[in-house]
Amino acid sequence: MLEHLITTIGNAYPSYQAVYAMIGSVMTVLFFYKKIYKIMGIFFTRKFKPAKHNHKYAILIPARNEEAVIANLLDSIHKQDYDMSLVTVFVVADNCTDRTAEIARKCGAICYERFDDEHRTKGYALQFLFERIEEDYGRMSFEGYFIFDADNLLKEDYISRMNDSFDAGCKLITSYRNSKNFSESWVASTYALHWLRSIRTNHRPRSVLRLATNIQGTGFLFTNEIVRDGWKYTSLTEDRALTADAVAQGFEITYNDKAVFYDEQPVSVKVALRQRLRWSRGHLEAFVETGPYLFLNIFFGKLLVKTKWKRETVSFKDKGPVKGTLLALLESIRHRAASFDTLVQLTPVSLINIVRWLLISFFIYGCACYVNGIDDLSWITTGSWLGKLLRNFINPLLQVDSGWQALGLGLLMAFWRRLFYRIADYLENCLTAVYLFIIEYKRMIRIPLRKKILYCLTWPTFDIIGRWTIYLAVFKKVSWKTIPHQSQVTIDDIRQETVQRKAV
Template identity: 30%
Template sequence: MVGRLRTLATVAWRTAESLALAVSAYQSAVTLAGYLKRKTAAAPAEPPPGWRPRFALVVCARDEERVVGRVVGDLLGQEYPSELRDVFVAAHNCTDRTAEIARASGAEVIDVHSAVPGKALAIRAALERIGDGYDFIGIFDADARAEPGLLRAIAGRGPGTDCLQVETVPIGDPEWTAEGYGFGRKARNLFWWQPREALGLGTTISGCGWFIRPELLREELPKVTTLTEDLELTARLALRGVPVTYVSDARVAVGEARDLRTSVRQRLRWVRGHLLVVARYWPALALRAARGDLRALDLAAYLLVPTRMLTRLGASMVALHALTRRAGALPMAIALPVTAAEWLVPGIIAVRERLLTLNRRGVELALRHGVLSLLWFPIGIWALATARVQAWDPTRRTPAEVSDGQRAPGR
């Protein structure tokens, strides 16, 4: 009996280690193949002749009087025909001058008051107001900055797309926490989303800078119930076979939390929502993936392992176990190459693309990001224990967050 239990334990352990290596190898392969393909990719497309979509641009704001005026200015200043774009600000449960400043800046304001928190309610109120006649609805956060060619780049993707997510980059902010997390956002774009764009895989809606067909949003948004409406909507679209197209040649700059307390509360909400999406949608996504949908497979893998930190930790532990040569350990010929790829592929790309500079400043920034990333583990544990808590705390802006140095990308 004891021998049988030991055999079962060994089989279970080797299965877990094999899965960890398989996910790590998959992510390394996607990163490398997508990066190499991007090097030979064609120039960004221009809009097809006669295709000029009309945009309703919705800014979701909650007590954002310090920053709402600048994003409205960015959207009204787009290098795109003014008659084909309208800007709306959904002022959700605001207690300051957000609505007044948005109107003065040229936006149409939609006052939203609700007892229940969540951006989805603000978007829903905007949908009810804007009416018909738009090809795309674009969703933005009030602290964002948009580059002037944003709408032109979206139009260049052609009339065959249903949902698009532009690349989000960090607003230039030298504050210790914000800059550390901003480095992580750049790394995620380089190692995760840009390769998937090149390979034709989907992305996830990322809260800000996404565009969707109005009829599609009207059908799906009422069914969204978590506070991570962007990820839940991504999962619902994937189950319909609708990919979220990544657009790396259009960028929106977003702010990062400037202190640990705000950052932890923000990420706690994200993780809680992520866990709820996994519980509700992962089985259906896995079933769709088993039927041959590669985009569903990629999203299902992301929902379970949403960061390379987890694949790196898993592969490294398997490699260390293999080096012990104990019974049940996987062969070093398998474990070591996968682990080496896990570390070397993003490392080499980071240096080649100048994300990581080989000097004191570059190393310090990478280490800072590593330290901040470790916070995901206690945050994840606490979120797991409180997964059903639905709390949304507004982020209070400081004068430093509206400085002239925080400009739109491309300006």
């Protein structure tokens, strides 16, 4: 009976292979625009004129046991060239057992303390903070809200640059995420390069096209309209959920390339794995929660969308019947394109790929080998540039009669060919790091050449970890845990290094 089942499955392999190819072709077409993004990101980004008006802002800093770094962030805020009488700094000391609250108050911030061990995500801390702001100040008394992590540092013109975007009418703005501990370890370097890649391949092109880029946890500004009824995002990755809701409501999420802040990256593999697993679980939850209405958005606009808040109605009637109709049409197209783009970004492509590979290219292929045997199968796959190169020099072939041995070798060959493809992909991705080191050279901290070479070689591990953590996140329950921050780099240290580099 088992042999009959294997034979039946193996005979159907050509049909399944066609399905595999069809899925791959569809994904290639749907993701092709990303190649255009990469080219645009080299040359273009949205630019903003100096603001005519200074706006009133609140800065929100959720912090859990951040006594080692929070003073440095607050110091960089106080050194802004913006009119600081228009800026109020709030800290929520969330389940802290150290001196975070004491230091925050000593540095001039308004600090609320929260103790709730059951609800431990950053989103719950922000929800609590917005409730306190409503009680004591009124959420709508501030025109916009910045959110930062306690380990961040702000370049001295950061708020002024973001105000340029806000004054231009932008409602959600993210910024240039640099790294203050880029060279502390190879793990930190992979994160630092990831943020730079996001800037070049996502933020810059989307800002030019007036689409919606993605919020990434910290270093962003949003209008008070979003929190009119409070903060609604308490999942493991509140930033993804906010992004999806904003896109569904028709908001453009733009990017300001001149607004620079510095972020501390994890330095150990253990901490990185813990954080990436949380990101992956949050990614899946955001896709399940927001994917369906983003899909509906593409075809029906906001007609069927139910999000956690509603945007104020945007009308073009005052532009006249012809111009107003044209602007409304263009806005509808922009909105649907942004919904498609965000849905593509949220889609767990690595899960789709591993499932179709395991099912068709591994299991069903092995059954086909059982039925048909293996006839002159090359050990070196041509599915990558590395395979095509090596075949010019060596091309060992495998030939086995049908049966159990063919099934076993077929499975082994499927695994080997996949591994070979990944090796080629790894080497190719090293070039991405080379590209980023070249194009972002002027904005990076100083890094020795030997470390740059090492970081180019280790950079692809970032995506490898991302794939495997998303596999694990399907089955593993994840809780929010503190990411330790210990870097003592200050904004003055970074400014001094910048001056020294320019002097060389």
